[in-house]
Amino acid sequence: MYPVDMHTHTSHYSTCGHQTIEELLQAAHRRSLHAVCITEHAYRWTDEDLVEVVRRLGLEGQLTALGGEELACYARDGTRQGDYLVFGPTHRLEGTWDVRELIPYVHEIGGIVIGAHSMRAGYNSDRIVYELDLDALEIHSKNHKPEEAAKALECARTRGLLPVCCSDGHRAEHVGMYFTYFAEPVASVADLIRQIKARRVRSDCGDAIVTLAAGQ
Ligand SMILES: [Zn+2]
Ligand SMILES: [Zn+2]
Numbered sequence: 001m002y003p004v005d006m007h008t009h010t011s012h013y014s015t016c017g018h019q020t021i022e023e024l025l026q027a028a029h030r031r032s033l034h035a036v037c038i039t040e041h042a043y044r045w046t047d048e049d050l051v052e053v054v055r056r057l058g059l060e061g062q063l064t065a066l067g068g069e070e071l072a073c074y075a076r077d078g079t080r081q082g083d084y085l086v087f088g089p090t091h092r093l094e095g096t097w098d099v100r101e102l103i104p105y106v107h108e109i110g111g112i113v114i115g116a117h118s119m120r121a122g123y124n125s126d127r128i129v130y131e132l133d134l135d136a137l138e139i140h141s142k143n144h145k146p147e148e149a150a151k152a153l154e155c156a157r158t159r160g161l162l163p164v165c166c167s168d169g170h171r172a173e174h175v176g177m178y179f180t181y182f183a184e185p186v187a188s189v190a191d192l193i194r195q196i197k198a199r200r201v202r203s204d205c206g207d208a209i210v211t212l213a214a215g216q
Contacts, residue, residue, distance in 0.1 A: 002035070002185055002186055003176070003179045003180070004036070005031075005033055005035075005166055005167050005176050005178070005179040006037040006164065007037065007138065007167060007169075008036055008169045009038070009039065009169070009170045013041070013043035016041075019171055019172045019175075021053050021065075023172045024169070025053060025054060025063060025065055027173070027176065028063055029057075029059055029062060033063065033175075035182075035186040036065055036066070036175065036176075037065075037068045037087070038050065038065060038067055038068070041070050042070075042072075044067050044090070047066075050067055051065075053065065066087075068086060068087045068189070069092055069093060070086075070116060071083065071084050071093060073102060074098065075100075076098055080123065081124065081128055082099070082115065082116070082118055082123045082128065083123060084113050084114065084116055085114040085115075085166075086102070086106055086111060087193055088106055088110055088193060103132060103134070110193065112135035113132075114135060114164060115132070115134050115137045116143075116166075117148070118138065118155070119149070119151040120143050130155060130158070136162040136164045136196055137155060137159075137161045137164070139153050139156065139164065142178070162199050163203050166180065180202070181202045182200065
């Protein structure tokens, strides 16, 4: 199994980030992660830039860094809909998105959308996630209290959504705190998408392994 943290931020593009890309990747390597996804708010690192940093740190062949994006979605009337992780687009998605339009758009281009800390207080996504065609739902996260993670797991079970765990690490000490095991190597975003779609993953959330994958 290949441990992957699909949700992290740096200080370069996320104002809330407290680590450089180098600190993030070194932390991911120390934690023995196989791959780490950089999911800045409204920015998508290019594959070339990430490959270059990995090479500069001497981590080639030991750690893969992949680009995704975290989008804060709003309905057309301005109602907040929560945060969503997007994998597939090669560049950042411009503008403000209604999640009900975002999901079909990303699916159309072969990508995936994951609900990020959906039960977190103040994000207004606790009900809407019950209606969305998401590819996975974040359960344990640095930004989910235990009771919020329990609510997310209940939603995943009710909806049959794939449960995943991600750190949402904004600091080096949090990278890899939660992660998801992939059945096969993840050398590219395409590898990540394919295995999420096929549910070839298992979430290890610290003590509690979420065994809901594969529709159990
Ligand atoms: Zn977020
Ligand atoms: Zn985040």
